[in-house]
Amino acid sequence: MRLNRRTLLATAAAAGMAPGLGLAAGHEPLKVGFIYVGPVGDYGWSYEHDQGRQAIEAHFGDRVQTTYLESIPEGPDAERAIRQLAQSGHGLIFTTSFGFMNPTMRVAEQFPEVKFEHATGYQRADNVATYSGRFYEGRAVIGHIAGRMTKSNIIGYIGSFPIPEVVRGINAAFIAARKANPDVQFKIVWANTWFDPAKEADAANALIQQGADVIMQHTDSPAAMTIAEEQGIYAFGQASDMMQFGPNARLSSIIDNWAPYYIERTQAVLDGTWTSTDTWGGIASGMTEIGEFRNMPDDVAAEAQAIADSISSGAYHPFTGPINRQDGSAWLAEGETADDGTLLGMNFYVEGIEGELPQ
Structure with a gap:
């Protein structure tokens, strides 16, 4: 909550x-x-x-x-x-x-x-x-929705910088979208910025010109959501809900809830118990929240909720094999899940994503 x-x-x-x-x-x-x-x-x-x-x-x-x-x-x-x-x-x-x-x-x-x-x-x-x-957990949920909601089978993705966090999210979304719809293609535009509404809007328009009817993003402004609303396509809130910028376009959102962590760590300093820790919170801890499902059929919403629940319970990991790297080489065997170390340093696309990952 x-x-x-x-x-x-x-x-x-x-x-x-x-x-x-x-x-x-x-x-x-x-x-x-x-x-x-x-x-x-x-x-x-x-x-x-x-x-x-x-x-x-x-x-x-x-x-x-x-x-x-x-x-x-x-x-x-x-x-x-x-x-x-x-x-x-x-x-x-x-x-x-x-x-x-x-x-x-x-x-x-x-x-x-x-x-x-x-x-x-x-x-x-x-x-x-x-x-x-663990934003990639949210990407898996909304990736499934994107795969089910696209009619053109082209999903656009606006990336900020090709760091592991962003690459990890693209891969998680693609894997989930492909499971929902084997015909899905991802078109990726790198904005090379975290926050620049004009560049983000240009990226969204470029993806729409390439046939995308669903847009995902790992940039910080609601510009893409605004464009999606104007153009009559779908999008997702990034980091916050963004519902107000695309009431007809927004399908769901990945919401970052930092408040409990910030309160806990401040309390530790006040108590004199603070120590250096490494925290990676996901859906289960509430640090990564999934926004309300809107503008989609009930069965799609139910499927998305089931995926979120399965991730939260630990029954499902978004990176579960068999998964190959983009060049076709084996990465995860059947039933094998990716370890945190590999995910934290992820610098490759998975098989099926087109285009070269910038270095």
């Missing part, structure tokens, strides 16, 4: 920083910082992380003070932003994009007393934890 979240009341302060409210006189709150790759109003990835930040404020009140920096590019700007938070007394800092990994590690080494949490990365230290959602 999604936690209740109160409306953001903080106003922008110097250098684009927005402090949380609710401080009690004479009380030193824990300062919790967030670095976002996109704007909090992207209605996708950064929006959902900020919903989690607001949940911290609502839960802890004057025991915490939160700060966020938004639209921080991955690279040198990220390192400066993370250091800015560490230097200004933040005891817990969440860095919420894959490209923030190396900057996080460098700053963490300089501030060993600060606790850092990096989303979607794999490098850890005594004061650096990692966390992510």
Whole structure:
């Protein structure tokens, strides 16, 4: 169940920083910082992380003070932003994009007393934890829906960057779509951005021109959903529900629910029990949620729910063999499931996906 979240009341302060409210006189709150790759109003990835930040404020009140920096590019700007938070007394800092990994590690080494949490990365230290959602589980659910709902048998997919997280999602969606519809083809356009509504809209239009009547995405804005609504085709919400941008187009969504994790980790710092951990939460834990099924026949919705339930219970793994790599070489044997290490480093397409994976 999604936690209740109160409306953001903080106003922008110097250098684009927005402090949380609710401080009690004479009380030193824990300062919790967030670095976002996109704007909090992207209605996708950064929006959902900020919903989690607001949940911290609502839960802890004057025991915490939160700060966020938004639209921080991955690279040198990220390192400066993370250091800015560490230097200004933040005891817990969440860095919420894959490209923030190396900057996080460098700053963490300089501030060993600060606790850092990096989303979607794999490098850890005594004061650096990692966390992510098993988004590929959601991709399997919506991939099945896409395979059942397409009439053209062409599904369009907008990728951000060819990192394992995104490649893993494409493969999971394709495998599920092909099981539902053996005639399905995927057309993939790489936007090379996490958030750029214009580029995402161009990618959606390009896929429609190639015959796609269902669009999936691993980018952060609702631009593709808006285009799908305009063009009378189908799409899925990414990171958040996005229903309002395509009431007739949206079939379902993958929703990132960070609030419980953020509250748990903040509590650990307050209690003095925080340790460096690696968390990968999926449908079962509630970190990865599947949005309401809409605009589809009841039997398709029932099938999708059954897949989600099976993944949640552990009865089914989206990467269960037999599965070959794109070149036809064997990867997973009959009944074999992929281990987390392979999934975390996935750098190949599975058999049946056309086109070359950018390097």
